[in-house]
Structures are given as C-alpha cells and as structure tokens.
Amino acid sequence: MSRDHGSEMTEGRHCQVHLLDDRRLELLVQPKLLSRELLDLVASHFNLKEKEYFGITFTDEIGQQNWLQLDHRVLDHDLPKKPGPTILHFAVRFYIESISFLKDKTTVELFFLNAKSCVHKVRRRWLPLGNGSRACRRGGRDGAACVACSSEKKAIILSHPPPPPK
Structure with missing residues (x-):
C-alpha cells in the first residue's frame, strides 16, 4: 500500500450524530461525503422511507444552530473547530399540517420524539x-x-x- 493511499484512509473528521431515540452514531466523515449521503446513512438506521422531512444540524462557534445543506459536502460547512468529535443532530426539518398525512409509522414516531425533545429543551x-x-x-x-x-x-x-x- 502506498503512503498516499494510507493517508487517504485516515483523512476525514470524526463526527457523532445524535439520533432522536438517544442513540449516537460515531462516524469518520470523509472529505467527499455529501450531506445527502450522510442523511441517507442516518435514515437507514431507522429504515426511514420519508426522509424528506428530516435533516442534520450542527451548532456553530457562536451557538447558532445550522442545517447541513444536502447538496454540499459535509466538511464544506462551517463546522466548529473544537477538539473531539463534531456533534451533529438528526432532527425534523420540515413540518406538515397533520401527522395523518404521513404514510409510515416510523416517520410518525420520529416526529413524536422530535416534539418531545423540543418540549424538554424549552422546559430546561x-x-x-x-x-x-x-x-x-x-x-x-x-x-x-x-x-x-x-x-x-x-x-x-x-x-x-x-x-x-x-
């Protein structure tokens, strides 16, 4: 194995994706990974079919929450430079008038977990x-x-x- 090829395997950034069911995914995000591909990977952990309502957020250096843009590479975003893994959150990005419009039970459960998380954050x-x-x-x-x-x-x-x- 050439030296260049070996360094290619270690390039990237350690990330931890917090899921709505309190699980965490530890990942080494490669430089060319698109945000859409990361969302697909995360959605696969739920066998989620209705991905269009969800997204992935990060908190920047000044504490603002930002959504990863699906057509951009994950590492092209202005992610925090703190040591340790970059923290990302899987969350509902787009809401609908009624959950009765949702087709899949998993999507309904994730909407519920997201709402529960929002209420908990406000109460704290x-x-x-x-x-x-x-x-x-x-x-x-x-x-x-x-x-x-x-x-x-x-x-x-x-x-x-x-x-x-x-």
Whole structure:
C-alpha cells in the first residue's frame, strides 16, 4: 500500500450524530461525503422511507444552530473547530399540517420524539424565582418574548409555559 493511499484512509473528521431515540452514531466523515449521503446513512438506521422531512444540524462557534445543506459536502460547512468529535443532530426539518398525512409509522414516531425533545429543551430553560414566577435561563420572564429562545431557527414554535397558578 502506498503512503498516499494510507493517508487517504485516515483523512476525514470524526463526527457523532445524535439520533432522536438517544442513540449516537460515531462516524469518520470523509472529505467527499455529501450531506445527502450522510442523511441517507442516518435514515437507514431507522429504515426511514420519508426522509424528506428530516435533516442534520450542527451548532456553530457562536451557538447558532445550522442545517447541513444536502447538496454540499459535509466538511464544506462551517463546522466548529473544537477538539473531539463534531456533534451533529438528526432532527425534523420540515413540518406538515397533520401527522395523518404521513404514510409510515416510523416517520410518525420520529416526529413524536422530535416534539418531545423540543418540549424538554424549552422546559430546561426555565428557572423558578423566589416570588413564584419563573425566568428563562436565556432571558425573558413569564411568557415575555425571550429574544434568545425566539431567535432559534426551529420550524415548530413552542411558547414559553405560563407561570404556575398561585
């Protein structure tokens, strides 16, 4: 084996894809891998037929969530330069009016897991205050628009929960 060929095998970037069912896929992403091919690989772990609703996200250096563009190579995106594996998330990218339009049971289950994950993330942001009200960990109080939370590029809009009854 030539030296060049051996280095070709070790090129790439270690990535960890977090799935909606809490599994993680450890991958060595090669330089020529398209985002569409990565999505196909991830979808195959669920035997997912309706892939068009899903995508893969990453969080950039300033904390913004970004979608991988399917027609671009994975490594051409502005992925974080942190040491260790790059963290990617498989998630619902496009929502529909009703899940009754979905044809496959696996797609419905993944939509449910995605919604559950979104609700869990919103709940974790709230801190109880001594006066019985709550504040978002990222700004905003008791249903007031939290700029940090509302700026996230989510296709589903979840309002902050109202304060608990007194």
